[in-house]
Every structure is written in structure tokens, then in C-alpha cells.
Amino acid sequence: MARGERRRRGAPTNGGRTAEGAARGGPTRRERRAGVARGTVGGAVLAIVVLPLALTLSGSWLLAWHRARRAVTLHSAPPALPPDSSSPAVAPDLFWGTYRPHVYFGMKTRSPRPLLTGLMWAQQGAASGTPRLRHTCEQGDGVGPYGWEFHDGLSFGRQHIQDGALRLTTEFVKRPGGLHGGDWTWRVTVEPQTSGTSSFPLVSLFFYVVTDGKEVLVPEVGAKGQLKFISGHSSELGDFRFTLLAPTSPGDTTPKYGSYNVFWSSNPGLPLLTEMVKSRLNSWFQHRPPGASPDRYLGLPGSLKWEDRGPSGQGQGQGQFLIQQVTLRVPFSVELVFESGSAQAGNQALGQLSGSQLTQALETHAKAFRARFEKTFRLQEKGLSPEEQSLGQAALSGLLGGIGYFYGQGLVLPDIMDEGSEQKVAPALFPPVPLFTAVPSRSFFPRGFLWDEGFHQLLVQRWDPRLTRDALGHWLGLLNADGWIGREQVLGDEARARVPPEFLVQRAAHANPPTLLLPVAHMLEGGDPADLAFLRRAFPRLRAWFSWLHESQAGPEPLSYRWRGRDPALPTLLNPKTLPSGLDDYPRASHPSATERHLDLRCWVALGARVLAQLAEQLGEAEAAAELRPLAASLGAEKILDELHWAPELGIFADFGNHTKAVQLKPQPPHGLVRVVGRPPPQLQYVDALGYVSLFPLLLRLLDPHSSRLGPLLDVLSDSRHLWSPFGLRSLAASSPFYGQRNSEHDPPYWRGAVWLNVNYLALGALHHYGHLEGPHQAQAAKLHSELRANVVGNVLRQFQATGFLWEQYSDRDGRGMGCRPFQGWTSLVLLAMAEDY
Secondary structure (H helix, E strand, O other), rough: OOOOOOOOOOOHHHHHHHHHHHHHHOHHHHHHHHHHHHOOOHHHHHHHHHHHHHHHHHHHHHHHHHHHHOOOOEOOOOOOOOOOOOOOOHHHOOOOEOOOEEEEOOOOOOOOOOOOOEEEEEEOOOOOOOOOEEEEEEOOOOOOOEEEEEOOOOOOOEEEEEEEEEEEEEEEEEEOOOOOOOOOEEEEEEEEEEEOOOOEEEEEEEEEEEEEOOOOOEEOOOHHEEEEEEEEOOOEEEEEEEEEEEEEEEOOOOOOOOOEEEEEOOOOEEEHHHHHHHOOOEEEEOOOOOOOOEEEEEEEEOOOOOOHHHOOOOHHHOEEEEEEEEEEEEEOEEEEEEHHHHHHHHHHHOOOHHHHHHHHHHHHHHHHHHHHHHHHHHHOOOOHHHHHHHHHHHHHHHHHHOOOEEEOOOOOEEEOOOOOOOOOOOOEOOOOOEEEEOOOOOEEOOOHHHHHHHHHHHHHHHHHHHHHHHHHHHHHHHOOOOOOOOOOEOOOOOHHHHHHHHHHHEEEEOOOOOOOOHHHHHHHHHOOOOHHHHHOOOOOOOHHHHHHHHHEEEOOOOEEOOOOOOOOOOOOOOOOHHHOOOOOOOOOOOOOOOOOHHHHHHHHHHHHHHHHHHHHHHOOOHHHHHHHHHHHHHHHHHHHHHHHHHOOOOOOEOEEEOOOOEEEEEEOOOOOEEEEEEEOEEEEEEEEOOEEEHHHHHHOOOOOOOOOOOHHHHHHHHOOOEEEOOOEOOOOOOOOHHHHHOOOOOOOOOOOOOOOOHHHHHHHHEEEEEEEEOOOHHHHHHHHHHHHHHHHHHHHHHHHHHHOOOOOOOOOOOEEEOOOOOOOOHHHHHHHHHHHOO
């Protein structure tokens, strides 16, 4: 998975080469002086030489400037989504949501300048005296398992979080009404992890609201530091009110005694909220319930006097940060109610969404979720166990609960220099853009990734096609003037804070697999009028994106393709990575060069041409169809595929390039592991690296069911000496010399043997496809589909039951989850595998 964590270089351009040649070929100042001294003939010759040179330099500079400008200019095609599509006027039911996937629990509006809410918590009484404050999802903070049991992507969710001896349940329900997105209520329940606990810990919950300077917040304080409510107003939300209700025992309305602290300050910046609260938890208070002995706890020594909140004045546009701390012994529940002023007229008769009314609403939504889930995926009907059904619900809910809304400016390095050139080009800011997208991992990758999102939307589209249209429309809104979309989107302060500065820049020469076309293809098959209407609006942008991919990644031979952006052949790398491919360290030609032909990229382009040609025909786009049909036919011709990528000596499809297998890492003190190239030396040949790349003509269903190449691919796929494992298909054959090998001293194997769900899902879909088409390999494909599905689903279920998480990848040796967790991006495709929906 390409995660933007290595430096890449730009792709070759004519402009870059012209500038470089001009710089080398220009006369020196000494030569120019000598020419003038030699007289008019020399001067005339000099003029003849210098004038074209100056024009060349000027022309190359203008070309570079023009290309740099286009790299950070939005595409001129009409948007795929209607104007203000995220506003409460157009999509009121989507305006509020859990669109902050990197925090354990929080909500925000779909707005460039949102109102944000969130939860922190801490268990008091730590041995060190300083409680561990929980707020953002972190890979190594000891919290877990955690994840959404239910989440419908719209108006309801229930999440469980295990934190040591504590079990937190966070729930929310939205209620429509008014002009500004309606009302919503949270319930946070804290209980001991085990029932028989005799000593109940003291816990503080922190509920906060953050503004960006436009909203007005007016807190109303009650007795002993408890906020009665927070009134507010903004142009997008109108009048609104937050109310933090008194804590109760879980499951009833019996009130419990809580101690309150409040803190009000200028907004320090979203990435600094946790540290600000930590730094203010420095005063001891007493929690003294009636009739009980007092307990000490660390609390916020804040004030609700605006003039005491800090040195910044209210009018400076920093925004406000208002947080209420409530401390008491578990078990307890606390509810936070948000009420929209414009919704109150219609909802007044319904009463406040709290207490027993909230309980009833949560139960109603949970029941509706279960019914809709079974109607959509039919797992019970297919005979899957209750445990498998629970896994499926958690997979879907985790993906939907990981949808975020981001807004900001990315950094782009324009494509204006030679590949491998050391010429320094400064990155430029892309225009401010919104992005509504699922994320791969709340703890490790809480932002948008282009090739992940296509897989995400395959599942989301089955559940709620409207969400997929919205997400695809936002991604297509990122198109630059050339038709490029950055593969990793780091938008806004919160997203930027999670990425090292050197990895923020996206290269405008680098592509990514066009997986957004996978849900597009599913839309075409479904024929939903709303989907087709969306695709009609989106078509110019889809076509521009595909055209950029087809042209910019062209290879050395007609109808061949090459990923731009491979790492250079550094002495510390066993095999230079190809991050744009998404398969990172999957072995390619040992010596990167412009002679390479990449099989997986060619297959992605073939899929794109096929989908775009079908779409053009269905939409009646005659000109586009006439252009795309011949390209799709040529890319689909097996004879041409064979000529470019069938390796007779290997018996498989393969990459082609300057390659030798005689490469290994050896210790060379004091330099550590260093790449050593032995004999035979590299030469132009097919790359012997049996694995996922070898299967791409099968994975993307590009082969005829009677193809002579289908049988050999099924044979290597099913051979345990190569790709088959009891837990799914290996990313690299166990027989490969690169299998399980580090790429450098500090870079463990990633796509070199581990089992990945996205490619296994593609394999299951292909086997299911060929298992239902008449041909010599039909029975073999059907049998392999059944066995692979059992292996993949069975292992994901076992690991989920053992750890409570879906994982980024799984070991091909023992099935254990590996990489980051929770990884409820494309690993959630296990649900579609269970449903046999491909």
C-alpha cells in the first residue's frame, strides 16, 4: 500500500530536458568576451548562437512555468456534484457526522469552517499522579480493541472502546428537522471491563466544543462549575444550544453525583487540543459525593470569565475552545444534547432527545440496522454463523464510521523536470478543496488515499449508493488542469499533524491505480437512474483522469505502460520501491530504467478503457465512445498482452526491465546492510517475481474464459509452493528469492508474502466470474473460489475474535494480523466475500 512515506522524483518532460541541454550548451562569459574581441564576424556568429539560445531558455522557462501553474490549477470541467452539495440546505441529513475519524469520538459539520465537538477521558488515581488522557486514536497507546458495533453512515452509531479496566460505549442519534441539519444526542457510558469488580475507578470525561472564530459561544454556568448549557450562533447553523445532562446510572435515570470543572480559551489549533488539556490538568480537586469519603482528582482550573481565558482578544478570529470536565465513579452514563434553533419548532412536541426517549431511539435504529444489513447482504439467509454476521456488521460499521470530511490545501511538486534530475523545484499549494472520503485506518492513516478509496466504495456502494456518489464526486473535484489526482490527500491542520513534513508533498507526475473505476463499473451494471445521472455529470472528469493516466504513464513500446516515480537504485535498497503502484516494495526490475513495462499498470489502463468505453456508449457520448472503443479493444487483445508481458521461460505474465536476480543485502560495517549486485549482471528481461502482479490479467478479468493463459495462472495461484496459503493468497510466492526479505536495514517486508484483503477480494471475484462462465477451467475456478473464500473469511474471523480488530495484512505463515489496526478500510471487503458479492 503506497502511503507516501518515501521521497520520489519527478517524471521526464521535454521542458526539463531542454533547459538542462541549454544550460550545458551555453557559452561561458570568457568565451563571449573572446568572441566580441575577434571582430564582427565572431560577433555575428555569436549573435546567431546566442539569440536562439536565449529564445530556448526563455521558451523552456515559460513551458516550465506553464506546467507548474497547471499542476495547481483545478480542472475546468463542470463539477460532478451540485453546488453546495455538502451544505445543510442541500444535504441536511449529512451535515453533521462523525467526520473526525482520528479521534475516538467526535462530530463536526461538513463545512470548510466547521463547528467541532469531541470527547476526551482519563482514569484518575494513576500511580504517577498524572492521568493518561485519551483523545486521538493512536497505534501504540494501549487502548483497544475499539470500533463501531453499528454505524449506518448517516444518523446512528454505537462504538465500544476497551481501555484497560474500563469499557466505554459511545452512541449517537441524529434527529432531522429545521434548516441546519437537525438535532443530535450523544450518550457515553463508562463501566468496569469485568463484572465482579469491587473497587470502581474514578473517571473524568471531557466534552468540548471548538469554533474557528466565526461562531459565537455563550456558556451559562450553574452550581459548582457545571454548565447549564452553551448557546451559540453561526451563519451555517443559525442558533443552537449544547446541554450536558447530569450523569446517571447506566440503563436508568437515577442521577449520580459528579464533580465539574470547566475551561474556556482561545482555540490553540486543533492538533494542540490534547496537549493544552494535559498541560492544564495540574490542580487537585476533591470529589465528595454525599455520604461518601472524598477522593482527589486532577481537574481543569478554568474560568468562564472571557477576560480570564488568555492573552488573545475575542475579535482576533482564533475561535474558541470550551471544555467541560465531569468526574465520578463508574459505572455511569452522560448525555450531551445538541439542539438546532430552526429544528425546535418542529421537534418541540417530540421533546428533548434524551433519557428514555434516547434509549428508545437507539434501540429502534439498532433494530433497523440489523434488518437493513440482512436485506442488503443476506448473510443469515446464506447460512453464515452469528459470529460471521457480527464480523460483517463490524466491518461495514467500521468503514462507515471512518468516513471523514476534510478541507484544506495540499502541497504539489509540479511535473517539470527530468526523472532522476537533481534540479530543485519548490512545491506549490493546491487550491483549497473539500474531500468526503473513507480512511484506511483511524489510528495510522486517518486521511484520504486514492487507490484505497475505490475498494472502500465497493462496500459503501452496496449499503448506500448516495454516499458513494458523494465520495466519488469529491475525489473527482480534486482533478487538476492536466487530469491528475494526488494519491494521498493531506488536507487541513488535523490531517497534516499526522504526517511528517517531508512526506506532505504529492508529485504531479505520479499516478495511482484507478480503483475509483471499480465502483463506477458496479454502478453501470446496476442501472440505478440516480447513479447514471451522477455518471453523466462525472463523465468529463472521469475521461480527463483516465486520459492523463493513459498518456502520462505510457511505456517504451506501444500499448505498454510504466509507473513513474520508482525510487532510485540507492546502495541501501534491495529493490527500489514503486510507491505509485500501491504495491510499494513488490519486486520490480532490479535496476530502474525507462525500458520498464509494468504489467499491473497496463491491466489497470485496460480496465479503465473498458469501463470508460462502456460508460460513453451508455451515455450516448458518441465522440468519446469512438475514441475509447478501439483503445479498449487493443488493450483487451490477448495477443498484444502476450507480446508485451508473457514470459515463456517463466510460464507466467511478468514485468519487463533491466533486471538481475543476483541482488542481495549484505552487512558492510560501518554502513550496515548494503546492496550487492553479483553475476549475472542486469540485462533486459522479464522480471522473475511471481506474485500479485503476475495475476493481474486474471484479477481484472481481462482474459477470455477459453484463454490458454488462464490455466497456468490458476495452477500457480493454487500451488502452496507459490501463492496459496491456508489464510489467503500470498502477495509474493514463497518460492521467490525476495519472499519475506527486508528492503533495507530499517524497512521490513510489506508486499513480499503477506496476505492482503483487497487483492484476495479481486481474486475471489475473478474466480467466481470464471467459475460461472463456460470454458475448460470453469470447474477449477469454481472450486478454488470456494476454498479461497473459506480460507480468507475463516482467518479474518479468527483474528477478529482473538484481537477485536481487522488488520492491515495477515501472515501467510500463521494467519496472525499484522501492520496497523484497526484497519477497517479495504479489509472490510471480507463482508462482500462472505456475501459472495463481487
